[in-house]
Amino acid sequence: MRITVFLGAPGSGKGTQAKRLAEDGLVHHFSTGDMLRAAIAAGSEIGLKAKVYIDKGELLPDDVMIELINKALNPLPDSSKVILDGFPRTVAQAEALDKSPRSRVSEAIMFEIPEEILVKRLTGRRVCKKCGSSFHVEFMPFEPGKSCQDCKGEFLYQRTDDSADVVGRRLSIFKTQNEGLLSYYSRLGNLKKIDANKQVDLIQKSLVDLMS
Ligand SMILES: [Zn+2]
Numbered sequence: 001m002r003i004t005v006f007l008g009a010p011g012s013g014k015g016t017q018a019k020r021l022a023e024d025g026l027v028h029h030f031s032t033g034d035m036l037r038a039a040i041a042a043g044s045e046i047g048l049k050a051k052v053y054i055d056k057g058e059l060l061p062d063d064v065m066i067e068l069i070n071k072a073l074n075p076l077p078d079s080s081k082v083i084l085d086g087f088p089r090t091v092a093q094a095e096a097l098d099k100s101p102r103s104r105v106s107e108a109i110m111f112e113i114p115e116e117i118l119v120k121r122l123t124g125r126r127v128c129k130k131c132g133s134s135f136h137v138e139f140m141p142f143e144p145g146k147s148c149q150d151c152k153g154e155f156l157y158q159r160t161d162d163s164a165d166v167v168g169r170r171l172s173i174f175k176t177q178n179e180g181l182l183s184y185y186s187r188l189g190n191l192k193k194i195d196a197n198k199q200v201d202l203i204q205k206s207l208v209d210l211m212s
Contacts, residue, residue: 001076001080001102002081002106003084003103004108004109005108006018006083006109008111009111010118010122012196014085015031017204020200022083028072028080030072030083030087031086036050046064046067046071050068062092065087073102088181090180090181094181094184107185108185108192109192110178110182110191110192111196112196119167119171120138123158123163123167126156127157127159129155129156129157130153131151133149133151
């Protein structure tokens with residue numbers, strides 16, 4: 001199995017890229033955020049476990065996260081290519097993955113992007129209350145009450161997560177956590193970097209080269 005970890009700040013576009021790379025069905029994309037939401041919605045055993053922590057606003061313990069990842073990896077044939085998005089978040093989690101030959105990480109790709117651009121991207125995001133689509137004020141001149149381009153829903157709003165204060169806090173938490181992961185993967189010789197401040201198709205092309 002070839003496991004690639006995508007590292008990048010909120011707003012770096014790593015989720016979008018992972019989704020696009022998985023479109024042809026040759027690469028499996030696991031976003032731990034999406035997996036947890038699905039497990040909770042399905043009321044599975046692991047979903048129930050996760051819900052207890054999430055309801056308390058706490059992070060999930062490493063063993064629950066590892067169990068979630070292993071459940072996803074287990075059914076895949078050995079020849080599979082996998083992208084992990086949102087995991088590992090800590091060096092302890094990275095070590096836990098590397099402990100088992102089946103979940104050992106082949107490479108980590110860091111999506112590099114200047115912080116001021118991230119701030120602009122995140123604070124400029126507006127979300128449709130009805131369908132959840134998001135738009136950027138720069139690409140869709142935002143007027144309060146302007147309707148959604150996807151569903152014609154009437155109300156686009158800024159998530160509290162995307163306010164300037166919270167964005168600053170999210171980015172600084174990310175930076176602290178990510179520093180440990182960067183040095184961990186760099187020590188193992190598994191760290192690759194990508195300029196993520198480019199057009200989406202160009203980034204995808206570089207990723208395909210790096211992952212082949
Ligand atoms: Zn909508």
